[in-house]
Amino acid sequence: MFRFILLVLLGTIVTVNCERHSLTYIYTALSKPVGLPGIHEFTAMGLLDNKMIDYFDNDNQKKVPKQDWMKEKLPADYWEKGTHSRCSKQQWFKVNIDILIKRMNQSDDDIHVLQWLHGCVGETQSDGSLKFVHGMDMYNYDGNDFLSFDDDNQVWVAPVQAAEPTKRKWDDVQVLKEYTKGYLEKECMDWLSKFVTYGQKQLESSSPPTVFVYATPARVESNVVLRCMATGFYPKDIILHIKRNGRILEKADGVETTGIRPNEDDTYQRRDFVEILKSDKSDYTCQVIHKESRLNIEKHWDHKVEEEGGSNGMTIGIIIGILAVVVVVVVVVGVLVWRHKKQQQAAAPLYPAAAAAPLIPAAAADHLNPAAAAAPLIPAAAADHLYPAAVAAPLIAGAGSKESLGTKSDSGVSSDGSDHNVPTEKSSLQASGSDDQSLNSV
Structure with a gap:
């Protein structure tokens, strides 16, 4: 389930x-x-x-x-x-x-x-x-x-x-x-x-994504988490790359992704992120390709780090917050399923007369x-x-x-x-x- x-x-x-x-x-x-x-x-x-x-x-x-x-x-x-x-x-x-x-x-x-x-x-x-x-x-x-x-x-x-x-x-x-x-x-x-x-x-219409590239503090003080986010796009097929000096970073480089997730307005969002050294002065970019809306954009990171409560951080937080209900539903369902499994292990015969x-x-x-x-x-x-x-x-x-x-x-x-x-x-x-x-x- x-x-x-x-x-x-x-x-x-x-x-x-x-x-x-x-x-x-x-x-x-x-x-x-x-x-x-x-x-x-x-x-x-x-x-x-x-x-x-x-x-x-x-x-x-x-x-x-x-x-x-x-x-x-x-x-x-x-x-x-x-x-x-x-x-x-x-x-x-x-x-x-x-x-x-x-x-x-x-x-x-x-x-x-x-x-x-x-x-x-x-x-x-x-x-x-x-x-x-x-x-x-x-x-x-x-x-x-x-x-x-x-x-x-x-x-x-x-x-x-x-x-x-x-x-x-x-x-x-x-x-x-x-x-x-x-x-x-x-x-x-x-x-x-x-x-x-x-x-x-409406089915034939497409919506281009809005793209954000930003960094937030990492748990390790000398590092930051570089994030690339595309949101508001439809349909959901999209390509997203984080690049370092023009080279596409892969999973082996530490890149992680949330995958494609729904927004409340029937559009979608995706976030990829990678942890890097704060002192790294390389040219980092975020490339997003959304074929249906004919968008191919590449944004450069300005090497600034968003602190908690910053204006951009707040904006991103609001966008991400749209998913809160989804997370709650998944958690509730997960708990119910887990509880049910535990019950089955200790329950009487499955089909009582x-x-x-x-x-x-x-x-x-x-x-x-x-x-x-x-x-x-x-x-x-x-x-x-x-x-x-x-x-x-x-x-x-x-x-x-x-x-x-x-x-x-x-x-x-x-x-x-x-x-x-x-x-x-x-x-x-x-x-x-x-x-x-x-x-x-x-």
Whole structure:
């Protein structure tokens, strides 16, 4: 799970380019609040080509646009229905985390994490249309892959013993498997195509980096740390070199890097640094090449050392501070995973009979009765109308998503903007009086 979170936070899910696009929805739920700023008990977000396009958390209780074009192009009822859908899924996650805790004979005193990721990836064709490449529907629980959908064979894959009852339950519902496959290959792709069209201008735009070269005191008094920083660039592919008298310094010379990290405004930053002698009078430069924005710049270090509290140091500190929430999330997740591993080592049998009831799909949350906490878990996707998205495995960052897609309209695209919904064991979908497909619990 730690690896998964890093992939999501650092934006390494799918590379944005002119040939492939992705739509992904990620849900993360904690069994109880952790009491840390910026860490919510439940969050859900949609990403188009790794850029956040919408967001929801349990404190704000509202699905909101994160891109101007989403706000401009989608009507008010899209956001209203989307808010309702995510509120339903929030309840679904709460119920299913409780079920999993009991199933695995775990303590209510510890924090547990349930995640769900779903989406799709499409490839641009010569006529400008998008062709389905692959879809994904995955669950993760406490840092372990829990359940995933094999789109080609239309079966659920359970990598752990505790997920096998849910796999059997969901595999027995043919209409659910057909719905999941249809959502990934058709409905998700319809929304992906629509969103790519809406946001095309922004997806094709590039932002050049702002470059800083500066030095700060090292732990060794006779040394300084020379730093080269590029920030505010998009897309994220970039080349950065620290040079000494024209020679590119390598890892063997002591160069270290933070790698590419996300900023809050959907741009990226990268910092490389090397420790050198304060007395070294060589010509040090920082070269940054960002091909998408056609920037190739080389800045010289002025041999000044920024003391703590200096104006430049303060500016850099503010920029770096943007990553604070990311660091907190990673640390929290790391602690949760570590704690879970320790628990497993001392825990009773992994799958106690007391909690043998199959999980309920997350998609079924909209029609989930909170009182039925002991009922079989329903897939998260079914939260709106029941679908096996309830038993999670750490969401895996990937492309497409079955979200924001309520029931299908005449055009084949959901018109309500809610997360994708799932059918029940009944052979046909039932109408609920709204655009959403009404489903019963599994």
